[in-house]
Amino acid sequence: MDDQELIAACLQGQPSAYGELVRRYQDRLYNTVYRMVQNAEDAQDVVQEAFLHAYQALEGFKGDAQFFTWLCRIALNAAISLRRRRKLVVSIEVGSERERLLEPVDESEGADPTEQLHRAEQGQRLHQALARLSPEHRAVLVLKEMEGIKYEEMADILQVPIGTIRSRLHRARLELRALLEETDPE
Amino acid sequence: MTLTPRELELLTAYVDGTLSRSQYRQVKRLVRAKPTARRLLRSLLQDSRELQRLPAVPAPVDFAAAVLSQLEKQPLRCPRGFGKGQPLPAAPAAPAVLPPGASSLTAPVGWFWGYAAAAAVFLAVCAGSMLLHRPGATEPRVATRSTSGNNDSLVQERPEPAPEKPAPREADPLVREMPRVPRWLDFPPIVKVIPDDEPDESEEAPSRPLSPPNERPGAAVLASPPQELPHQLERVEFALPRVHVFHGLDVPEQHRALREQLTLASSYRVEIPARDGTRGLERLRQALAAQKVQWTVPAEVQLRLKRLLRSDYALFVENISPEELLEAFKQAGLADRAAAQKRPLELAFEGPLIVRETARVDRRELKDLLGIDPLRVRPMASMPPSVDIRKSLEESTGTTINETLQGRGIPRPGTTARLPSVGLVLALPLGRSKPPEVKKFLDSRPLPRAGTLQVLIVLRNLN
Numbered sequence: 277m278d279d280q281e282l283i284a285a286c287l288q289g290q291p292s293a294y295g296e297l298v299r300r301y302q303d304r305l306y307n308t309v310y311r312m313v314q315n316a317e318d319a320q321d322v323v324q325e326a327f328l329h330a331y332q333a334l335e336g337f338k339g340d341a342q343f344f345t346w347l348c349r350i351a352l353n354a355a356i357s358l359r360r361r362r363k364l365v366v367s368i369e370v371g372s373e374r375e376r377l378l379e380p381v382d383e384s385e386g387a388d389p390t391e392q393l394h395r396a397e398q399g400q401r402l403h404q405a406l407a408r409l410s411p412e413h414r415a416v417l418v419l420k421e422m423e424g425i426k427y428e429e430m431a432d433i434l435q436v437p438i439g440t441i442r443s444r445l446h447r448a449r450l451e452l453r454a455l456l457e458e459t460d461p462e
Numbered sequence: 463m464t465l466t467p468r469e470l471e472l473l474t475a476y477v478d479g480t481l482s483r484s485q486y487r488q489v490k491r492l493v494r495a496k497p498t499a500r501r502l503l504r505s506l507l508q509d510s511r512e513l514q515r516l517p518a519v520p521a522p523v524d525f526a527a528a529v530l531s532q533l534e535k536q537p538l539r540c541p542r543g544f545g546k547g548q549p550l551p552a553a554p555a556a557p558a559v560l561p562p563g564a565s566s567l568t569a570p571v572g573w574f575w576g577y578a579a580a581a582a583v584f585l586a587v588c589a590g591s592m593l594l595h596r597p598g599a600t601e602p603r604v605a606t607r608s609t610s611g612n613n614d615s616l617v618q619e620r621p622e623p624a625p626e627k628p629a630p631r632e633a634d635p636l637v638r639e640m641p642r643v644p645r646w647l648d649f650p651p652i653v654k655v656i657p658d659d660e661p662d663e664s665e666e667a668p669s670r671p672l673s674p675p676n677e678r679p680g681a682a683v684l685a686s687p688p689q690e691l692p693h694q695l696e697r698v699e700f701a702l703p704r705v706h707v708f709h710g711l712d713v714p715e716q717h718r719a720l721r722e723q724l725t726l727a728s729s730y731r732v733e734i735p736a737r738d739g740t741r742g743l744e745r746l747r748q749a750l751a752a753q754k755v756q757w758t759v760p761a762e763v764q765l766r767l768k769r770l771l772r773s774d775y776a777l778f779v780e781n782i783s784p785e786e787l788l789e790a791f792k793q794a795g796l797a798d799r800a801a802a803q804k805r806p807l808e809l810a811f812e813g814p815l816i817v818r819e820t821a822r823v824d825r826r827e828l829k830d831l832l833g834i835d836p837l838r839v840r841p842m843a844s845m846p847p848s849v850d851i852r853k854s855l856e857e858s859t860g861t862t863i864n865e866t867l868q869g870r871g872i873p874r875p876g877t878t879a880r881l882p883s884v885g886l887v888l889a890l891p892l893g894r895s896k897p898p899e900v901k902k903f904l905d906s907r908p909l910p911r912a913g914t915l916q917v918l919i920v921l922r923n924l925n
Contacts, residue, residue: 299526306521327529402512421513446474
């Protein structure tokens with residue numbers, strides 16, 4: 277069943293259909309939100325709230341956008357608000373053990389342990405730099421680079437014009453680069 | 463060698479893959495000519511790759527189960543198939559009659575069913591009145607049903623002292639054209655039962671004996687035999703609302719209908735179901751500000767407006783003329799309609815604008831919100847502050863008098879110079895404690911202008 281059919285079934289009183297939607301999008305949405313809030317607990321709260329809110333507002337979903345886009349908009353708005361509230365709080369979960377465990381292991385014969393370590397350090401630096409970006413800049417980078425979402429869809433999710441997406445992305449890239457150069461060990 | 467903003471834009475656009483053919487050639491020339499550009503482009507591409515290679519973090523294993531267990535506690539409230547032949551889902555119970563003291567701002571009342579029940583009760587009472595009582599009586603608005611006395615088993619009417627008030631019209635075309643109203647929408651009780659022992663606070667309804675006026679004690683009465691009835695004496699008060707189309711107030715017929723209703727009383731309650739209460743508040747703010755209405759917006763509401771956090775709001779507006787209020791509603795509706803045409807998600811108001819005269823329950827709610835009943839307690843012209851007639855004149859008295867005569871300083875007693883003569887509105891988030899700005903609002907209330915209204919506007923999110 278596609279999303280529209282599941283939504284229709286849900287609106288006709290089959291909550292199990294919504295369960296299927298949750299299972300379908302939970303990982304993707306969680307990853308996006310996690311990159312935004314940089315904290316597993318906050319990410320869980322935001323994503324759970326987003327699913328609950330979407331469920332209550334399901335009747336208002338017009339189907340003129342993808343369900344994930346709509347869901348993402350709800351979640352990212354909540355995530356941005358959360359980040360603004362905690363602007364000065366530096367996440368202590370940056371490069372957490374959990375994430376390091378999730379790092380894909382290269383099991384090929386030629387895999388160089390030094391290279392793996394270097395890549396892990398790079399990822400950690402990147403994660404820390406992302407955490408220092410403003411929520412708006414982080415959002416466009418996460419959506420563009422990690423989700424591969426197009427400008428139009430990003431504009432729909434963040435509810436800003438496409439021109440704003442372009443300019444935010446431009447500033448976000450330069451800001452991220454500046455932050456990475458600050459922490460560059462070389 | 464530094465790069466210009468234009469060159470930086472070209473480089474980031476290259477990473478995003480949004481360059482045109484000519485821009486692409488420009489970038490190639492740029493990186494050939496400037497080593498700084500070359501290094502930066504390489505770094506930007508590297509960053510992009512690193513971001514894409516960050517590992518995906520999946521949701522916890524039991525996440526879906528946790529969400530679904532939460533959903534079980536929050537059943538879907540308005541399936542789209544509602545009313546299209548599908549069985550009705552479990553909806554919150556909607557008592558048509560609230561016990562005295564219940565607040566409709568917080569009580570989850572399914573107003574639609576309350577409205578239907580009220581209409582049914584109203585029709586039954588009217589039919590009973592027509593059959594059993596004075597044929598020349600004016601249409602009742604307040605009826606008393608006596609069930610406590612031995613012989614008083616009949617329904618008696620209290621004639622409405624203000625006969626110009628409109629009778630409820632079941633076949634009102636505006637009601638027929640009513641936009642989709644969600645059935646779980648809260649709405650204040652339209653029928654209120656008051657126990658026999660509660661004192662009648664109503665100022666309009668004169669106290670009358672419960673027995674018919676021409677009945678003499680001990681006189682023979684042709685009636686049913688004495689019966690022991692199970693219920694106590696109760697009074698049923700009707701305050702039926704009218705539903706207007708919020709987005710259609712530029713249509714002459716609907717404009718006229720609302721204008722007619724707004725000229726019938728001095729205070730109203732307006733319920734506006736919203737898709738996004740905060741966005742709706744912003745539309746109303748702009749529309750009322752255009753009518754020179756002064757706003758008092760508590761810090762909490764400002765924060766919600768800034769962050770566009772969805773909330774329910776209560777607005778108390780006063781000193782506003784029916785025309786100004788009507789124009790504000792019309793402009794807010796038009797702005798909302800225009801925004802929704804550009805972008806459907808911008809629609810803030812659901813569609814109905816539900817208006818009725820204030821009832822006692824509204825006064826109680828206003829008292830809960832503001833600490834006083836603003837419909838009863840109105841500001842009066844008073845002596846200017848800091849004048850103590852028991853003290854001798856100060857040296858600065860001459861200066862003060864001169865300033866006052868020039869229209870500056872302390873206003874002259876009995877004038878309204880220090881008070882604005884425009885409308886005033888206070889916006890409050892519903893369901894929260896009284897913010898400190900309420901006192902400021904109450905202190906700044908102007909003297910009432912003749913012919914103006916006091917309005918409680920409740921802006922409530924549907925979901």
